[in-house]
Amino acid sequence: MPLLFFGLATFVLTYPVSLHLQDAVLDPADPMLNAWILAWDAHILPRDPLSLYHANDFYPYSNTLAYSEALLGQGLVAIPLIWLTHNPILAVNVVWLASFILSGVGMYALVYHFTRRRGAALVAGMIFAFNPFRFAHLFHIQILSAQWISFTFLFLDRLVKQRRWSDWAWFVIFFNLQVLSCYYYALFIIVSVMALLLGYWLLDRRRFDRRLLLRLLTFAALTAALQIPLSLPYFTVAESMNFERSVGDAVGGGADLTDFITAPPANWLYGALSAGLRDEGWWEHVTFPGLCALVLAVVGATWGRGRKSALRAPTALYLLLAGITLTLSLGPALRLGERTIFSPLPYRLLFDYAPGFQAVRQPARFHAFTMVGLSVLAGVGVAAVGDRLRNLRWARGVPLALACLIAAENLALPLPFTHAPLADQIPPVYHWLAEQPGDGPVLELPILMDVGAVESPRLYYSTFHWKRLVNGYGGFFPPTYAYFLFFDREFPNQPYRWILGLGVRYVLLHRWQYDAQELQRIDARLVEFHDRLRLVADFGEDQVFEVIQPATGLSNRPLSAFSWSGKVALLGYAIEPPVARPGETVEISLFWQNRAPVATNYTVFVHLAGDDGALMAQHDGQPASGERPTSTWRRDEVIVDVHTVLISEETTAGMYEARVGMYELQTMERLPVLEGDGMIHGDFLPLGRLYVVEN
Structure with missing residues (x-):
């Protein structure tokens, strides 16, 4: 029943895109980017899985898939679908729809686990699957893919209370599925699980015996063994390319107080009311939970903490989760519009000391986890209302009425879309x-x-x-x-x-x-x-x-198949001008790319040699006129190294071959040039020819 209910709700609330899954995209930017990512995953994994992160974009850099999400969690559904249909647009849309359905089902399962009330679980699922935050991120499939959070928390609760290995296994599976679906959420779910474990410990320290600690440590070890190899490219890229956010970026990406009353522009009810609050990049600043969710969560938090309530523990846990994640969603500073009210906030500790958070631009996305807490509290609130009204005939219809009210509160129909060209329609x-x-x-x-x-x-x-x-x-x-x-x-x-x-x-x-x-x-x-x-x-x-x-x-081609001792590659070169006269100078631009750390400062030589190998002219020097010694090169960095070679007045007309190499100045020993298979090509690399004509 929950699967059918949330499937129907998704079909209606995503109309008319739900009728055009084969070729519809909400926006030409992120949805088509995600289609490419999933197509790349499907293309490379069966051919060369170790090259997963070396995607075909941003040549000549490596690990370029780590500039975005790898979407491996979504790939479990999308990749087989791409193999079957050869249509990445269909695959990304199926994953997109599934995120709504499974988000609702997951929250339904979590709240039913606590309350044993189907109506309460249904309403909580509607709040989590359909809220302004999610509708603001309709084109961000990684942000929508929050469905595994609820399943993770469900089996964490079962694990803490019952310590069964079967619950441990499901906890491991769903946690890692969520990590593989969105690396923002990977960082955030670690913080959230730690917050919940703190809550469990505060509620009953006796639960944390050797059996539970063994299972938690085993979970951490297994997850680390799986995720560290998959996340290393992200840390490699961040270090080599200096891809980090500043504190100012994190401040701007945090939710300011007006964001909590801001709705997407297409929202029928609140869109026009909050128009004055939206600015450029508004979709990152919608953290309004919806009035129904907020009212029901307040009811749940109030009733659930009562002495006679059987739901005191989950109420306390998810009130703690909502409070912590809401605070973190503010970023490093509390702001009202452009004005900073207070700084620093706790998020600054994560930014300064927690690995990975230096790459986070939008702390406001913590709001997805705040919505988990509010959805559970709202479910408790619906259970409380149900208890008060249980003697009335129409009480059973209250949850369905609330679910319809939540759907109406989030209506943004019709969703705009454009048609993406398929194989026979591309330019x-x-x-x-x-x-x-x-x-x-x-x-x-x-x-x-x-x-x-x-x-x-x-x-x-x-x-x-x-x-x-x-x-x-x-x-x-x-x-x-x-x-x-x-x-x-x-x-x-x-x-x-x-x-x-x-x-x-x-x-x-x-x-x-x-x-x-x-x-x-x-x-x-x-x-x-x-x-x-x-x-x-x-x-x-x-x-x-x-x-x-x-x-x-x-035809021009990369020379990167050759390398100097496997550490430095030459991408290409330019000889300007290609024809010179005696007494003139020629600029030879070398485009180096570093592949591994270089401890020694090598000298680059550029020779111009005749057909007999005799040296006609040369220039030796540190790269980039000494400003970029090889020991300062970062991995993957492209270095433009210009050498000015003087053609002497005595030079005879003819063709001269340009040669390039490296040597250590103290020993004069040249670095070997290696071919792609590791065989030694020589101690220099021949380039093209310079033509010298008579004056």
């Missing part, structure tokens, strides 16, 4: 890409400030070709992407050196995303680059340019 340029050999890399232009709406569809389209993209979208952005964002409008002049240096093979120019004046300027500049950016496919509004390396006359 033909991506079918063309799928037919090309190799894995790119590909740069798609323009890069616009509305990053999510622009890049998420490109990521989704990449599921049809799986080429590596310089583009991407996530919670963080790497430096090279920021460079192209800044210089996008200067294409191809300013970005060309970086396009060469990163080893980009194709540039996709989406003409329809430029205005007419910008296109005129770009077309005029492209004429000058006709021999370096070769038009290889023209689909009208979408054009593909193949990048030509002037030093070889061949």
